Amino acid sequence: MNTYDLQQYNDVYHADLIIEAARLELKKQFYEYQPHEKQRKFHDAGLKAKERLFLAGNRTGKTYCGIVESAMHLTGNYPQWWQGKRFSRPIKAWAASVTSALTSEVLERGYVDVIAEDLIIKHNSLRSSYLIKHSSGGISEITFKSYEQGRKKFQAAKLDLIHLDEEPPQDIYTECLMRLMSTEEDNKGIVLLTMTPLLGLTDLILQFQERIVSKEVEDKTGKKITIKENIKCDEGMVFKNKFYIQASWDDNPHLLEAQKEEIALNLKPHEREAREKGIPSLGSGLVYPFILDGITVPPFAIPEHWGRVYALDFGWTNPTAALFAAYDRDSDVVYLTAEYYVAERTPQQHAHQLIQMGAANIHGVYDPAGEQSSQRDGGDLATLYRQSGLKYLSKANNSKEEGVMKVAQRFQNSQLKIFNNLRHTQRELAKYCRDEQGKIQKGDDHLMDCMRYLMMSGLQLASNPQEGQSGKWRTIAVGADKHRWMGY
Numbered sequence: 001m002n003t004y005d006l007q008q009y010n011d012v013y014h015a016d017l018i019i020e021a022a023r024l025e026l027k028k029q030f031y032e033y034q035p036h037e038k039q040r041k042f043h044d045a046g047l048k049a050k051e052r053l054f055l056a057g058n059r060t061g062k063t064y065c066g067i068v069e070s071a072m073h074l075t076g077n078y079p080q081w082w083q084g085k086r087f088s089r090p091i092k093a094w095a096a097s098v099t100s101a102l103t104s105e106v107l108e109r110g111y112v113d114v115i116a117e118d119l120i121i122k123h124n125s126l127r128s129s130y131l132i133k134h135s136s137g138g139i140s141e142i143t144f145k146s147y148e149q150g151r152k153k154f155q156a157a158k159l160d161l162i163h164l165d166e167e168p169p170q171d172i173y174t175e176c177l178m179r180l181m182s183t184e185e186d187n188k189g190i191v192l193l194t195m196t197p198l199l200g201l202t203d204l205i206l207q208f209q210e211r212i213v214s215k216e217v218e219d220k221t222g223k224k225i226t227i228k229e230n231i232k233c234d235e236g237m238v239f240k241n242k243f244y245i246q247a248s249w250d251d252n253p254h255l256l257e258a259q260k261e262e263i264a265l266n267l268k269p270h271e272r273e274a275r276e277k278g279i280p281s282l283g284s285g286l287v288y289p290f291i292l293d294g295i296t297v298p299p300f301a302i303p304e305h306w307g308r309v310y311a312l313d314f315g316w317t318n319p320t321a322a323l324f325a326a327y328d329r330d331s332d333v334v335y336l337t338a339e340y341y342v343a344e345r346t347p348q349q350h351a352h353q354l355i356q357m358g359a360a361n362i363h364g365v366y367d368p369a370g371e372q373s374s375q376r377d378g379g380d381l382a383t384l385y386r387q388s389g390l391k392y393l394s395k396a397n398n399s400k401e402e403g404v405m406k407v408a409q410r411f412q413n414s415q416l417k418i419f420n421n422l423r424h425t426q427r428e429l430a431k432y433c434r435d436e437q438g439k440i441q442k443g444d445d446h447l448m449d450c451m452r453y454l455m456m457s458g459l460q461l462a463s464n465p466q467e468g469q470s471g472k473w474r475t476i477a478v479g480a481d482k483h484r485w486m487g488y
Contacts, residue, residue, distance in 0.1 A: 033079070038247040039065040041236060046084035046190060049243035050180070053208045054194040056247035056278040059255055059263065066163045066194040067110045070095065073161055074142055075119055076135030085190060090138035091160035094176075096145040098166050103128075103146045107165055111142065151175050158182075160189045167195045170204055197274050200285015200434065208244040209233050212294045221330075227414055248277040287404060287432045287440055287448075290411050296420040302326045302337065307462030310359055311396065311453035312366040313446045314381050319343040320350050321446035322364075323425065324357065325454050327462040334416050334459065339447060341424045347381060351388030360389050363461035365396035365453045394461065396453035400440065403452030410455065425451075 035043060039061055042054050046069070056062040072078050073087045095111065097103040108128065112120070115132060121139060122131040129143040145153060147168050154175040162176045173193075180189030197205060213231050216224050233239050235246055249260050264276065273279040302308075307327040314320055322340035327333075338357055342350065351359075366382055382393050397403070410416035418425055425447045432448050433441050 033068050035065065036061065036247075036251055036253055038245055038251045042243075042245050043069055043082070043084040045236075045238060045243040045245075048238045048241075049190075050188060050241040051177070051191050051208070051243070052193065053205070053242075053244035054192070054247065055197055055205065055208075055244055055280075056194070056251075057249055057274070057276045058196055059259070060247040060249065060252045060278065061254075062194040062196070062247065062278075063106065063110065063165050066165060066192045067095075067107070067114055069192065070142070070161060070163045071111060071114045074132045074134070074140040075115065076140075087160065089136055090132075090134040090140040092158070093140070093142040093161040093163070094145055094154075094157075094159060094179075095142060095163040095165070096147060096154075096168070096172075097164075098146065099148050100146040102166070103144050107163075108144050147172055154179070161192070162189070163192045163194070165194050167193075167197070167199055167202065167204060173204060197278065197280040197285075199280075201280040201289040202285055203289075203291075203430065205244075205280060206286075206289055206291055208242050210291055210294070211239050212291060246278040285433060286430075287434060288408055288411055288429060292420075292426060292429070295411050295416065296418045296426070297335070299337070299419045299421055302335075303328075305464065307459075308358070308362040308465050309454065309458040309462040310354070310362065310364045311450035311458055312354075312364055312385070312393070313449045313453075314367060315446060316344060319446055320345065321424075321450055322354060322357075322359070323447055323450035323454060324359075325458065325462070327459055329462075332415055334410065334454070336416075336418045336422060336425060336451070336454075338419070339422045339425050341447065347384035348388045351385050351390050355389050358465065360391070361465050363392040363394065363458070363463060364390060365394050365457045365461065367398055367449060367453065368395040369398060392461075394457065396458070397456040398453070399456065400452065403456045404440070406455040407451055416455075 038054075038056070042052060042065060045052055054062045054065060069084070070093060072082070073085075073091055074093060076087065076090075078086060095103070095107045097107050111130070119133045120130055121133055124130075127143060128145070129141060132140040132142065134140045151169070151171045154172050157179050159179045162180065164173070164176065168176070176191055180191060182188050209232060211231050211233050214226050216226050218224055233242075233244070235244060237243070249255050249263075260276075264272070267275055307329060308324070309327065310322055310324045312320070312322045319341045320343070323336055324338040324340075326335045326337050328335070340350075340354060340357060342353070345353075366385075382395075386393055407416065418429075420426075428445060428447045432445060435441055
């Protein structure tokens, strides 16, 4: 190489170094990142909200938004336009997604691309962690995890920031919140949840989108009573340290119309709302998307003039289930007051226990297509129950979707309440879901069926118990030993 060539080589080499240094400096200051309106609001809310949810369609910049903000906190480098939360010291952080593969390919790669190379001090591949140089002179740390590792892998740490990309199981989310607890006001951690709602309207989303309010109203007698209602939280507001915002393809100025059309062609119809607009899919998720605190009440003595009725769902290996209801006709409110949930008993044994709960002198409704037992169909089973003392049994209307709608409307209008000691009813309610095609999933839904029977056919039969009938009902359920009775 002659002198001229060497000089030319050095000029190019030094020019490359200058360009690279400038690029690194730009990355450190995050000047390259220009958030769109929804991203900006998400960042700004960090000043007041501990928990933030970015509920968005695919290709809306939700994951990148979470990565860039987390990188700012890890390095202590904030752009001039920044109005969100700041850390003036090094932090400890986690970032997690559904699987180890997604965490590695999307999150970890995304963080490494955003954070300047000369700020990454050390990479521990065994722990999937990185040490990051902070502007204060200290060292931050971020560790990558996956939900498939289970809740135990999210224990035993004190953290400042957790970025969860896509929806985590509820137990992992709860564990993450525990990792962020601090007694120091200026030292409280934050969680960034960036997700597309492919699981439908889940309890986790409801925690951000609904709030429970108490209000005082007058009943028909003029007596003041306090009721609780589920109220929809407005998008973009901070309530009890929580914030959520939704974004669609239209919110991303960098997504071209041709790209939107191409992506849309490959979407399944039931996924369109979730993947394009960040709206929980109507074809999946909870059948009754209501927070339990808003639809449950402590047990109380039932007034004598209220109507009583129960619903019965036959079973054998699967439990035979029953729900008892009290109907306040004056206010048109139904209270589910007691449950029965026992497997592998004869109709005579079930009837005996149901009579102890008050079923002998009130009307009951049952599933006409009840599970067969010993070649007996639902009608024959009902006859056996009548012969055993449950005289007032009638077939229920088993229209599923219509029944579900009636139950949902009553929950929505605060006209259906559940005593909070009905643990099996609440457990089934939390698991009662639709699949991706919008069909209600079968299994472990016996009390949910009873609830439908009551709304479809039971209320018109609700009557006052005959004299001698106690107004205080108890719940009977099967415990760990299915041959042991439990009353409470």
